[in-house]
Amino acid sequence: MDASADLPLSRRAMAVPQAAAPWLDGLNPEQRRAVEALDGPVLMLAGAGTGKTKALTARIAHLLTTGRARPNEILAVTFTNKAAREMRTRIGRMVGEAVEGMPWVGTFHAVSTRLLRRHAELVGLKSSFTILDSDDQLRLLRQLVQAAGIDEKRWPARQLAGVIDGWKNRALDPDRIPAADASAYDGKAVDLYAAYQRRLLDLNAVDFGDLLLHCIRIFRENADVLAQYHRWLRYVLVDEYQDTNVAQYLWLRLIVGPSRNVCVVGDDDQSIYGWRGAEVGNILRFEQDFPGAVVVRLEQNYRSTPHILAAASAVISGNKGRLGKTLWTALNEGEKVRLIGHWDGDEEARWVGEEVEAMARGTRGMDPIRPGGVAILVRAAHQMRAFEDRFLTIGLPYRVIGGPRFYERQEVRDAMAYFRLVISPDDDLAFERIVNTPKRGLGDKAVQAIQVCARRNGVGLLDGARIAVESRLVGGRGGAELKVFVEAVERWHRQAIEEPDAHVGLAETILDESGYTAMWKAERSPDAAGRLENLKELVKALEGFDSLQGFLEHVSLVMDNATEDGEEKVTLMTLHAAKGLEFPAVFLPGWEDGLFPSQRSLDEVGLKGLEEERRLAYVGLTRAERVATVSFAGNRRVHGQWQSQLPSRFIDELPPAHVEVLTPPGLYGGGYGAAGMAMSASPVMQAQASSDIMDRAARADVYASPGWRRLQERAARPVREPQEGRGLTIDAVALSSFAVGDRVFSQKFGYGRVQAIEGDKLDVLFDKAGAKKVVARFVVAAPGQGEMPF
């Protein structure tokens, strides 16, 4: 990559339109302050829907247009590709083509990649390093775990991946792991982490976390490099600052130069990524980190009606330790937040489907809302299935955001592995993925032989394979096919070098000659056709790039589906994916304790988890412009088992004055709590009920049942903080003291409650696995909520 392409060598004037100041039009006084405070640190606390992105982009336009900075002197980082794209588009709208010259607008990871490509050799990498996604990462870790002779059943590699990611989020190198963490993964995590890092270096590869960590190291160890960027990147902006983790924070502290021209934007109430290491503390601490910072609060909400805003504010006020904002709006009253309970998840989906259609017609005196203006926001991805099923049956067009992503599909990843291997023949991970795809008669033994061969000769697997064939270490049918494969890859590789422009044709050749397309054609499973479609689409996507290499680079970071069509579709996505978006109508299904707030979150991080869940509720509600509809079901199928559900405690936090209960009033009286209570019933009753209406006798049964009493107790119990450790790691301290009734977690059986104690053995009733006797040291205290009812 050529430095002169995007960094200034001389200070010539930039071609930026010199209009009066249209980018300042329509800003309110606070926004304007945030835009015009150009020098020194700025903290923009922007509540939901207060025009944060508008202010941020206006600020960039202001910097450019006043000549304070040129396009390539502004560093603007976001978290998601979506946000980065959005920012680019909006800057483009204000300053036109100048946005093309802004290389430093992107996600933390994308910007880091750019930096790292340039200075790779400073951390022992080649600038052509590959970026592993979580899938690759897991495969690699699995190999290491196996090599270490660890029983993967008891210690899943996935867990190790989680531990390592956690450390990377906190910017901890293998030699810096605090003693308290040393017991993780049976005490072997630290060594495996070190081994993993060595292996990555060998492979000339990095994972997502490394992108940041390597940059941090480069900055720390190379003052000259850092100084250079301080000179170049004159203004720094960070979006969604409340989501930064420790590594990102350090990265930022380093890259912001002595001029301290840094503007961070965020909302502590929308911090929903604690589980992946985000530290709300970063935003709470900003004024201490950058003394003298200008603090701007954006509190006027332009998005939602007063009822929606009031409901959201009431819910979020249950959290402690907020910076505190008072959102207000000049909009007219509008609809109250609507609340409805359903018998089960299927009925909830059915009702939502009908409601979407009704809204399109214009129901209850409301102006019509087209399906394209409707979003269904769920807590967990698996909730989406019920809606998809329903929408398919009634023929309601929908789209899923953040579902299984295009570039994560097996066939696409396989094809990509072929391309990777052709471009970089020493990409061992790619080689391993596809040597035997399609089947070439090469099993574990053959692959092992190749590996031995490669290691002995100090070469990559592809070369190792050639040697193995020549020396007949791999013979028979597999050997013959391997020979063909190796020769083909080498041929394609030459072709890629000789005719770099013919990359689209080459891609087709690779997929055809390797037999990969044929493999799917021969398969007659229902989704084979779709996979072939995807392959075609992949090849088509290639046309947008001028080389295979460029394409691979793009794909490794931008892993989302950008296919947008103009059709009117209902949007289905998780609450996490919805942050930053807005819709005229929003449905919030599944507000049931255990699902939302998620039981796991409560078990693992206690009150902190509950507060994060509450912020999620706040994010959900504040996505709505005109109508927000909260719903819950009394019964839900979890792992194929029917479970009774208690309405979410967040429902009780909705202020009655701003809520309209839609459930037929004959069903129950009183507040929402009662609403949900009547809906919660045993699976037996579920079979009895033929309609929405339950008779009194049935309800009496519900209230009398032991399950119901347990539910009430559970709801009444306060959330406790988890004890030692994070509840997931086996922690010596937590071993000793169990009491009957304690909530515990076991690697093997999940969560449960202690029934009896005999010496070092516990009788535990597990939520899912049932009653088991377990040795105390295999179990760890996991205080939190009670068991599932009934």
Place this chain on the structure above:
DNA sequence: GTTAGCAGCGTTTTT
């Protein structure tokens, strides 16, 4: 070495 059939498992959220 491959494939089919079975058991057991697990589901939060993502760059």
Place this chain on the structure above:
DNA sequence: CGCTGCTAAC
């Protein structure tokens, strides 16, 4: 319930 990973037979 749907998936993955393992085992037993081809």
